[in-house]
Amino acid sequence: MLRKIRIALAALCFVLITLLFLDFTGWAQAHFGFLAKIQFLPAFLALNVLVLLGLVLTTLLLGRVYCSVVCPLGVMQDVVNRLRCMAGKRARNRFSFSRSKTIVRCAVLVVFAVCMAAGLGWLASLIAPYSAYGRMVQTLAAPVYDWVNNIFADRAAATGSYVFYRHDTVTRLPLMIVVAAATFAVVFATAWIGGRAWCNTVCPVGTVLGFLSRYSFLAPVIDTDKCVGCSLCARRCKASCIDYKAHRIDYSKCVACMDCIDNCTHNAIKYTKRRSAGLHKRAVATDKSRRRFLSAGAMLVGAAAMKAADKTADGGLAKLENKIPPKRTRPVLPPGAVSIEHFTTHCTACQLCVTACPTQILRPSTSLSRLMKPESVYENGYCRPECTRCGDVCPAGAIHPLTVERKSSTQIGHAVWTANLCFPVAKGLRCGNCARHCPVGAISMVPYNRPDGRLVYVPAVDTERCIGCGACEYVCPSRPQSAIYVDGNEVQRMV
């Protein structure tokens, strides 16, 4: 029964989280966005105390149910494992108890924490479970989703319905595809061979929660009176955490999947209070590894404290040549990103905002310091004044949610005018399209004497009013380089 409940909940979470990264209409994010926000690492980075407390208490109470139900990467491995098990009995019974590779686990966690703290967040995020999963879905599965959607959209267009509309995911960084494909290959392979091996060796969240779950109130417990030592539970335990000979379970590895409870033909395993079963004597010595573990945990807490300090300091049919992005001094980050520094240290590159952005102006960056993390580009759209989706969906606090009013007065950058590209100067044409479309009226047209003596009107940007939304850059007729473009702010501020 417990197993079935676990499977049902896990399936639900898994499908909905996957949908978060596929649905470009914003519906899924609006209704189920909380599923991203209760992910451990994003909540940790966002300093979402309530969620963290909830996750810690849940783990202390029930064990690592998070890994079995909430974590999409964990559930994905269960799916892979299940596929493998369909091969037959031998595949199903392929597991055996293995001791926790505590040194490796702690080492990975330490490296992970160091990378996060040292501004190599993109490197660390490669193994962060939630964002790794997000990247896979957004990069590999979204094009398929688009393709299916477009079949419906074309059908709808043919019948005059407006229910579906076409969506073509913009060309991605090849690197994103490489990273996503590699992640998929590795996770798939480890799950195919070793079940939850990834979660119990590499995953930093698994390591942290494993530390907590060793003290969980409820856990699967082997009743020595009933156990006949048949080893069935151990052979089918995808976490390889049951030492059936010693009647012991390694709770740092157990993901509370409840499979063993259902598998035991003698009803010898129960999900119950550990104390009552008298099995809390721990053979695992409080040795060096434990100390190391604790120090790693302390480091993570330290990193979080650092973020907290940052947070208080923040201030705020002719042929169309494709536009090419200008050389910006600084990247343009979505409104609510606070500052380049804040954004870089918080973003896990999960791509949820990239999926959610209705104008598809958010793209993964190629810059090494912000690799795979989104930045705004205005060649094919701009940051719409009425939209606040990216901030609404960001689970890691990298993009703060803003109200529409606040968003349209948050300066994320400012427009820069390039005289020699501007039509009135370069061609003597009347234009002013940037001024007409500026949503905050920051551009006015001022007289300008061309070298040939003609008087033309050129845009003048009031940088104190400009919010950097990119409307001017988008509608500028100059191609491939816009004559007016946005340069990002180091720190976003209210205007």
Add this chain to the structure above:
Amino acid sequence: MSDIQKNISDKQSGESRRRFLRKLGVGAWGFSGAGALLGACKRMDEKKEPAAEGAVPTGMMTMRRNRSTGDNVSLLGYGCMRWPTKTGNDGKDVIDQEMVNRLVDKAIEHGVNYFDTSPAYCQGRSEAATGIALSRHPRESYYIATKLSNFAPQTWGFKESVNMYRNSLKELKTDYIDYMLLHGIGMGGMDAFRARYIDNGLLDFLLKEREQGRIRNLGFSYHGDVEVFDHLLANHEKYRWDFVQIQLNYLDWEHAKETNPRNTDAIYLYGKLDSLGIQAVIMEPLLGGRLAKVPEHIVSRLKGRDPLRSVASWAFRFAGSHPGVLTVLSGMTCMEHLEDNLRTYCPLVPLTDDDNRFLYDTADLMMQHPAIPCNDCKYCMPCPWGIDIPGVLLHYNKMLNEDNIPQSRQDPKYSKARRAFLVGYNRAVEPVRQADHCIGCRICVQHCPQGIDIPAELARVDNYAEKLRRGSLPG
């Protein structure tokens, strides 16, 4: 003031001007100048039920007799401005020649014998495609109409214009043109007209070509400044126009000026031609499809009067029922449109006075929510900045027809209409080609035969779309 206008103003007493004009329109059948036409028409029993679907009758096409050359011309003429396209090997749109051949074969098989093209149509590819399709039939089995489309100032020279004419002969694989037109006189006013045809001696050249038989009929097509129209007709004795091509349909009959002060009501144009005994070739009988794609309540109205007839057929019957009309041009892109028109004209069931009154009232209703008068002729294209001008304007018209232009957020179907407008907009025109990219250079304006203030209309659509996107319509 011209004669007909005088007539009108003289007789206005007691009756409203509009009602009078209507009577005049209805009565037009009665006072046909030469009266020779009807004899040449295959009249039919007016009680006969029209076939809305199914087989198209063969050998039933209504024919009109050309008063100057005696040509027996089919009342349905093929406009070659909207040939179907397909995506070629290089990813660009090319004319679907195979389909063009099939359309032409079908048309000829059912009695269509007038084909109207121009060096300007289909980005300059219409004459060649038309020539290929027609040359597969005996030359005497059809009439070719083409035009001297020297719109661009670089073609105003005598040599350049004559080259254009000779090239038409080559493309159409023929050594004579049955119907030759000065193209779009009135666009650019008298100045442009003089520069294109008078100062360079081109009109004299064309008159000479007619004398020598290489041009069998000479005429002109008119859009825009009515001064040029009047000027050419005032000199009818000198030029002896064989025919004149005008825009005529039940909306433009008396609402053309209302739509755009620069345009002229068809009732005036037709009346003037009729008084001079010049036969009219009709263009835009359907307003580029705008009289086929009409608002729902108009569809119900037309269908309610005769459920078996298509919406478009009313417009074609309106144009064809005028006895002074030689042929009615329709740019039929697909087989279904061709078949529908063949059903309308094989043979024509002329409108009754009552039918006409019904259509005038329909036009009044349509004018309550006027669509942008774009007929999708694409003369404005390409916009140098990549905007799909007809795409934007037609999308707006489509939304108007579908009642998806809410004026307030309180509108009960606001959210549905908003979605339809915005989804439909992106569907019709890719975002980088939408109205927000118009810089107002006005290059397009001079090319629009309908005299639409394109930048203003684009700005209007853009502002409206922007209000919908931001949800900032009045609450």
